[in-house]
Amino acid sequence: MEKKAKIIATLGPAIYSETKLKNLVDLGVDAFRINFSHNTNGINKIVSRIRKVEKLKGKKLSLIADLQGVKLRIGKLKKENQKISFNQKFIFDLKKTEGDFNRVNFPYPNILKKVRKGSRVLVDDGKFLFKVIKVKSNMLITKCKSNNCILKSNKSLHVPNLDITFNKLTLKDKKDIKSAVKLGCNWIALSYLQNEKLIIEARKLIKKDMGIISKIENKHALKNIEKIIQATDSIMIARGDLAIDIGHSEVPKVQLSLIKKCSELSKSVIVATQMLESMIENNTATRAEINDIATAIFQGADTVMLSAEAAIGKFPSQAVSTMTKTILSTEKYKREHIEDFKNSIITNKDSVKSILLSVKDIAYNPNVKAIIVFSNSGKSAKLVSAMRPAAKIVTISPNINVCRQVSLIWGVKAINSRDANGWKDMMSISKEIIKKLKFIKKNDFVIITAGLPFGNAGMTNMIRLYKVGT
Numbered sequence: 001m002e003k004k005a006k007i008i009a010t011l012g013p014a015i016y017s018e019t020k021l022k023n024l025v026d027l028g029v030d031a032f033r034i035n036f037s038h039n040t041n042g043i044n045k046i047v048s049r050i051r052k053v054e055k056l057k058g059k060k061l062s063l064i065a066d067l068q069g070v071k072l073r074i075g076k077l078k079k080e081n082q083k084i085s086f087n088q089k090f091i092f093d094l095k096k097t098e099g100d101f102n103r104v105n106f107p108y109p110n111i112l113k114k115v116r117k118g119s120r121v122l123v124d125d126g127k128f129l130f131k132v133i134k135v136k137s138n139m140l141i142t143k144c145k146s147n148n149c150i151l152k153s154n155k156s157l158h159v160p161n162l163d164i165t166f167n168k169l170t171l172k173d174k175k176d177i178k179s180a181v182k183l184g185c186n187w188i189a190l191s192y193l194q195n196e197k198l199i200i201e202a203r204k205l206i207k208k209d210m211g212i213i214s215k216i217e218n219k220h221a222l223k224n225i226e227k228i229i230q231a232t233d234s235i236m237i238a239r240g241d242l243a244i245d246i247g248h249s250e251v252p253k254v255q256l257s258l259i260k261k262c263s264e265l266s267k268s269v270i271v272a273t274q275m276l277e278s279m280i281e282n283n284t285a286t287r288a289e290i291n292d293i294a295t296a297i298f299q300g301a302d303t304v305m306l307s308a309e310a311a312i313g314k315f316p317s318q319a320v321s322t323m324t325k326t327i328l329s330t331e332k333y334k335r336e337h338i339e340d341f342k343n344s345i346i347t348n349k350d351s352v353k354s355i356l357l358s359v360k361d362i363a364y365n366p367n368v369k370a371i372i373v374f375s376n377s378g379k380s381a382k383l384v385s386a387m388r389p390a391a392k393i394v395t396i397s398p399n400i401n402v403c404r405q406v407s408l409i410w411g412v413k414a415i416n417s418r419d420a421n422g423w424k425d426m427m428s429i430s431k432e433i434i435k436k437l438k439f440i441k442k443n444d445f446v447i448i449t450a451g452l453p454f455g456n457a458g459m460t461n462m463i464r465l466y467k468v469g470t
Helices: 018-029 043-057 171-183 197-203 219-223 224-232 239-246 248-264 286-298 316-336 351-363 379-386 398-404 423-436
Strands: 007-010 030-036 062-066 082-084 090-093 101-103 120-122 126-135 141-145 150-151 187-190 213-214 234-238 268-272 303-306 368-376 393-397 412-416 445-451 460-467
Touching: 007 316, 018 379, 043 171, 062 171, 062 234, 082 239, 090 126, 101 286, 171 187, 187 197, 197 213, 197 224, 213 219, 219 239, 224 248, 224 286, 234 239, 234 248, 239 248, 248 268, 248 286, 248 379, 248 412, 268 379, 268 460, 286 303, 286 316, 368 379, 368 423, 379 398, 379 412, 393 398, 393 423, 398 412, 423 445
Parallel strands: 007 030, 007 303, 030 062, 062 187, 090 101, 187 213, 213 234, 234 268, 268 303, 368 393, 368 445, 393 412
Antiparallel strands: 082 150, 090 141, 120 126, 126 141, 445 460
16 A cells, blocks of 8 residues: 655755665655755765666656755854753853854844844754843843753754744855756755745746745744745645744644635645654654654645754654554544545636546445546646645646656656647557556546647546546
């Protein structure tokens, strides 16, 4: 039994070798994430290995370029792992010199002006808390309010409730987009966006066969979520930074709300951050972590993601295996109780969406084994996936990058094939592919969808119910 929800593994030294990449794909990984916040020297070689594994395994693999965005960071320290005692005074200042156990560079003069006495400064993804006791023109004087505070260079910095507007891609992000295009990445993930403006800007810099993932990490994005979902191809619920901004206890309801909204608008959604955090050091997961993955799948997430668990963890294979087993168990329950999980979709007078929606009920017939979707742009594949049909989704595209892109989407198996040049040719291609799909037998039914005339992206207007062998 194949899982339908997909798994992203973040690239890092723990999985760089061809053997380890191959093993992770065997265990259930469908996509690899390149974190452009970290050093990407030598990434070309890793991408080449991934494409080699893709060919060996006959499985299309998605590559995601995760951009750094405008994440605030402290400066460098003379020595790493500086211990800051509880209630110790500590200074964040504008000096460009390397920091120590008394101070560190705060390289944002405009932001420093907005900070007030009593503000909280969170460092290293919220792990360590500092309270501002005095504000000067060139520094923040704070007291450390965390036990066991260990500072490292360039760690993230967050000042809750500080209203800062970022509406343009950084120079680094623009440079990294060019690198991602050259690497053949299939998705760009935008970090710390507050509205749809970054999506519109990024769309002009990427290829048409690349998708955009919008990471939801702050209050501003939540306020503008409708426009963001409409403008993007997928969203990622980046729960770490989101929790810092809105509070940990608010994240579960926001996660459920976002997954429902994406389902209604036929957009895919990724759930990320600390899904198997304990497996960075341990070879088994906690029950709470298993439950977290299952909850995301029950709610309707397309994809779940591993970060440090895969990139630098001691047990990346076990982490992927754990995730796959949890997905399979949860999906089995959902199939057995399908009436409890059928989703509603808003068509908004979209004729293509309305046509494809008619596929859904047909596909719940147990005799229908697959939906074959001819898709030049990937849009039809995404729409069929959003309907969560019981039958398997097989997407056929002449564009290998579209195949790789939609491989990240729930339930989609992508096959790179020539484009059909007419009705008869479409049926001929379908029959050739059906012969290779072991789960389809003679007298099974298959739904075939395509756009006529062929070659026009986003023009799905034909549905055929085909009995295999006739």
